[in-house]
Amino acid sequence: MAFPTSGSSVRLQLNRRDWLRNTGAAAFGLPLLSPAAGTASELAPVRRAKSVILIYLPGGLAQHDSFDMKPEAPAEIRGEFRPIPTTVPGLEICELLPKLAQRARNYTLVRTMSHAENNHFPATHKALTGHTMPRQLPGDASNAASKHDWPSFSSAYDFLRPRNDGIPNGVALPYPLAGGAIPWPGQNCGYLSAKHNPWQLNQDPNHQNFREETLTLPAGVTIERVNRRDHLRELFERERLPRLTAAESGSYPELHHTAMNLLTSGKMSQAFQLEREPDTVRDAYGRHTFGQSLLLARRLVQAGVSVIQANMGPVQTWDTHEKNFVNLRDTLLPPLDQGVSALLDDLAATGLLDETMIVMTGEFGRTPAISKLPGSEYVGRNHWASVYTALFAGGGVVPGQVIGRSDATGAHPLTRSFSPDDLGTTLFSAMGLPIQSELRDQLGRTFQACSGRVIDELYGS
Numbered sequence: 001m002a003f004p005t006s007g008s009s010v011r012l013q014l015n016r017r018d019w020l021r022n023t024g025a026a027a028f029g030l031p032l033l034s035p036a037a038g039t040a041s042e043l044a045p046v047r048r049a050k051s052v053i054l055i056y057l058p059g060g061l062a063q064h065d066s067f068d069m070k071p072e073a074p075a076e077i078r079g080e081f082r083p084i085p086t087t088v089p090g091l092e093i094c095e096l097l098p099k100l101a102q103r104a105r106n107y108t109l110v111r112t113m114s115h116a117e118n119n120h121f122p123a124t125h126k127a128l129t130g131h132t133m134p135r136q137l138p139g140d141a142s143n144a145a146s147k148h149d150w151p152s153f154s155s156a157y158d159f160l161r162p163r164n165d166g167i168p169n170g171v172a173l174p175y176p177l178a179g180g181a182i183p184w185p186g187q188n189c190g191y192l193s194a195k196h197n198p199w200q201l202n203q204d205p206n207h208q209n210f211r212e213e214t215l216t217l218p219a220g221v222t223i224e225r226v227n228r229r230d231h232l233r234e235l236f237e238r239e240r241l242p243r244l245t246a247a248e249s250g251s252y253p254e255l256h257h258t259a260m261n262l263l264t265s266g267k268m269s270q271a272f273q274l275e276r277e278p279d280t281v282r283d284a285y286g287r288h289t290f291g292q293s294l295l296l297a298r299r300l301v302q303a304g305v306s307v308i309q310a311n312m313g314p315v316q317t318w319d320t321h322e323k324n325f326v327n328l329r330d331t332l333l334p335p336l337d338q339g340v341s342a343l344l345d346d347l348a349a350t351g352l353l354d355e356t357m358i359v360m361t362g363e364f365g366r367t368p369a370i371s372k373l374p375g376s377e378y379v380g381r382n383h384w385a386s387v388y389t390a391l392f393a394g395g396g397v398v399p400g401q402v403i404g405r406s407d408a409t410g411a412h413p414l415t416r417s418f419s420p421d422d423l424g425t426t427l428f429s430a431m432g433l434p435i436q437s438e439l440r441d442q443l444g445r446t447f448q449a450c451s452g453r454v455i456d457e458l459y460g461s
Helices: 018-028 100-101 120-129 153-160 222-241 253-264 266-271 279-285 289-303 324-349 420-429
Strands: 002-004 011-013 052-059 082-085 090-096 109-114 170-173 309-311 356-362 387-395 438-440 446-448
Touching: 052 120, 052 289, 052 324, 052 420, 082 100, 120 153, 120 279, 120 420, 153 170, 153 309, 153 420, 153 438, 266 289, 279 289, 279 324, 289 309, 289 324, 289 438, 324 356, 356 420
Parallel strands: 052 309, 052 356, 170 309
Antiparallel strands: 002 011, 082 090, 109 387, 356 387, 438 446
16 A cells, blocks of 8 residues: 655555554554654664753743843833843843853753644643644543553653663652643653653652652661562462453552652662752752752752653643733742753753753743733733744753744744654654654554654754
8 A cells, every 4th residue: 555745756655564553543643654764773863861851831931031032022022021141142031031141051942943732731742742632622621631642751761761770761740730630631651551651749849848758668667678568468469460350450560560669769769868968059949849849850860760850830830821921020930040050050060961951841932912811900921832942951952052033023933943743852862762763552553752853953963
């Protein structure tokens, strides 16, 4: 069977196996595998990063009020903040980011991130997986996280590079992304087995009892005692589990094994001992949730965790439909500026920046025009996915660059745009995964892990 490609006379010859698996993919709206794409071994990239820290801004940062300001635009577009110069000649960013302005030579901005999803659910899924959400029901609660979703970056990485050393491949912190009881899509394992879920924290690292409430054994309970109890449990399970069906037993054995590894891992336990850090370091990050979350992310990198997602606030924290300038000035940009700057300094000082890729992004940007919600006295900016900015650092990224240019009102790209698909492909490639790597769902169907292209411009190419 042959399928013509769009805008080309090239025809791909699919055998029966390819046709069957692509038919299964199409049924879920997933990208098809190309037999002409080459083998994984042929396309294996050089590994640039051992770890990735994804600094996620849920709700979407206003590009006009941060990294892509438009001081020459009309007042209703340029907003209330003024730009300040940075250490990179010609580059200006928001006055509320003075520390990042002084560190502009340590990171690169991509100002033409773009996609077509202006609703939080599909945009969040796309930002955290690098793929389009299979279901398109804007505003419907059925858009919550499901087994139809693509796996998060850390879940996909765990499938492709599994480990069994007591260190999880993925950790998300400090809280899960959820609107009430509705978990948002893209942050979990999706169609993969539950064993590939990232380890999700649910505790503020800035809380004084943080370590005691996360990975600390109860008083009087030792590792040896835990191991003895687990051995006793194993004896019972040997009798019980073989009599259960696959549906009844589910992923319990694998999940239990993962939990035991985490509980008894010395490295993981030590990573959560933020009190071991000098006060000067903790103060540099800021004694707030943003700062201590990023400090914990650094410690998790040192412990060997591959993908850390640090959520800068609950869902819609950066969703500034109203009080855009009030919230950015009073509660959002100053702690972000402090925490991210400290992270850049800290990783550089410990020699980890070269092997750790930092990415900071939201699910989209905000509208060029300022407006008021009905009945509100405060102005804000609404959802805008057509163009927004992402920050990259470390992991081989050539710093001090500005990649891409938006138009005079910050509404659309003037130069080549990049999607979350490209961001995801870049992350996997940076960590040494072939871009033709395949994922396999629980029904045995295979899907291509990457749907974009590597942003080679990050590496000066």
